[in-house]
Amino acid sequence: MKGVSIKDIAKQAGVSPTTVSFVLNGKAKEKRISDQVSKKILKLASKLKYKPNQLARGLRTGKTKTIGLIVEDIANHFFANVAKIVEEEADKFGYKVLYGSTEDDLTKAKGLLEVLEYRQVDGYIITPTPNLDKEIESLKNARKPMVLMDRYLPQIPTNYVMVNNFQGAFDAAEYLLNLGYGKIALVTTTSEQIQMKERLNGFTAAMKAHNASFPRKMLKKIPFTATKEEALEQIKSFIKGIPDLDAIFFSTNYLGIYGIESIKELGLKIGEDVAVISFDDHDLFRLHTPGITCVAQPINDIARNLIQVLMGELNGNVSQINQVILPATLLKRESCGKATLAR
């Protein structure tokens, strides 16, 4: 029942636990343990299927080999996929992952951080909620290894890994403009978070660069507190309110999904009556008829960079701040009808 401990090995090998520890930690040479003894110990360890007790080790060394992953919603396509790669990559370094979803709620995020702290995770991958500044700041001051993802807090210089939101939105808008669309609307959220701002900025910058007009009435912000029904209603009446609308850019994947549903309910045809682009990819966008053009995030790259940066910190390379911004890819499908027709 009980596991095999270092003592058991020591007893059977006729040496002290210290010696066993040295050998099993690869310090045999350094600690001048004879090859004879080393081999005997290694043989015994594998024979007895010795598994070091991580708790004991952690208690002594202060390292749990665990990282905390805080996402907005683990059930969301983007975060779930990141979580998957993060787990795989962390595993390569001998780390396990504890996760939690904030629902973008400050209180939940604080709660998660507290739990992770007293679980003594070695490092953090955090999708910050609004107003999480104080907590992030104090983690930073405590020099805890940490990387932010998906967004960052402009006031606090920290490591982060994100997609290039500005460029992604810029490319999307430019693509629509080049296809000849003139009345392009942007549907985004009221969230003041940086990733949303940058998508808005990228979009407007493209419009400006092409001397296209983007009056205030072409911008719709849906409160992030809105229920699905409310969001659908708002999107529908927004669309109805702009008769000459010919294209819509949705700034997130869930808004894109709501958008598709809204457009469908209005009896309009995507790609014919109105062009659609959404930020973030989704199975739905790929398989929808017509396929929905989108700005895809490089999920694998994001996850791998997160771990790479975090491992750097965990190994003590805390020298400089790592801010990784990865390119977004415009996946052209059929939802911008003129696109395929015109070309």
Place this chain on the structure above:
Amino acid sequence: MKGVSIKDIAKQAGVSPTTVSFVLNGKAKEKRISDQVSKKILKLASKLKYKPNQLARGLRTGKTKTIGLIVEDIANHFFANVAKIVEEEADKFGYKVLYGSTEDDLTKAKGLLEVLEYRQVDGYIITPTPNLDKEIESLKNARKPMVLMDRYLPQIPTNYVMVNNFQGAFDAAEYLLNLGYGKIALVTTTSEQIQMKERLNGFTAAMKAHNASFPRKMLKKIPFTATKEEALEQIKSFIKGIPDLDAIFFSTNYLGIYGIESIKELGLKIGEDVAVISFDDHDLFRLHTPGITCVAQPINDIARNLIQVLMGELNGNVSQINQVILPATLLKRESCGKATLAR
């Protein structure tokens, strides 16, 4: 930097660490600690923001307050949603969750179990891969709290929580038959796992119950090792091979997705040329035009039951085996055209 320990509190309160431990564990009365001292300790603890070191506690008590969650693929809609609720529910009991994806691969599953074991998780929620019997058996013999999900191993009586696969498939087939469809095909995987068998059994039982014919050529098994491209090819040529086909039941959500894509590529119209039902719901099915009728799993219920059963075991109620089978719901949408037209 260092955390506040029980010793710090003891020193400041002028008592021994033992006393502090008793008070903080709610054993003040039982251990006859005076109210005076109790209060002083509690006050100090909250003033110093004492957080018990879980490692130390775990080392001593053998409990980590951590559960291991092994899913097939955390990025999959079903598992991601279960993972989310599992985390929330576990949190209510003070447990955190370590997760990992097997990709239905035996070696990965073994690796995960090994890691979780030596991380000393208190309990396991496992989606077993094929041939994981030996490992499950040995966990069971070690009397480790454990619940299986999504499927179980018929040879080993264990706790599990699953949807009623038989009933779900039966209902789907019956629904199609009642709508007047006669040539109904079943597309499933070559997987021999119980949940797949039961879906097949449910389907054939319904056909038999209604005296409908279900010749071997109406059954297509796609190897689960097939790439997406291979799967699409196979589904397409299967459909082409049965000219009078009028309905298809896909036994999993990813086959349903492939199915939609295949049908689309063949230039057929879902709900008009061919009716479609898939096991498992998905955003895509809901938002697709036409909406895809499906057999939905009660995800929240599944997750809550998993935790409930596991907590029962963790609290020592290991008396009897809990096998929870939850009803599947047929979500009727437009993909079975005659359905909406006929009614």
Place this chain on the structure above:
DNA sequence: GTCGTTTGCTAAATCGATTAAGCTTTAGCA
């Protein structure tokens, strides 16, 4: 006044590993 009981608390062992410090024994060299 003595004995037994209760009250209120503490000492010390323990969980299993890591690690600084140190203790033998053998070797090397003059």
Place this chain on the structure above:
DNA sequence: TGCTAAAGCTTAATCGATTTAGCAAACGAC
């Protein structure tokens, strides 16, 4: 032979909590 150095281990402290066993003082009963 005697002295230093290196080789090869071990002792014991430590991480922070839990928990068993038990001590000292106060109290009560006779």
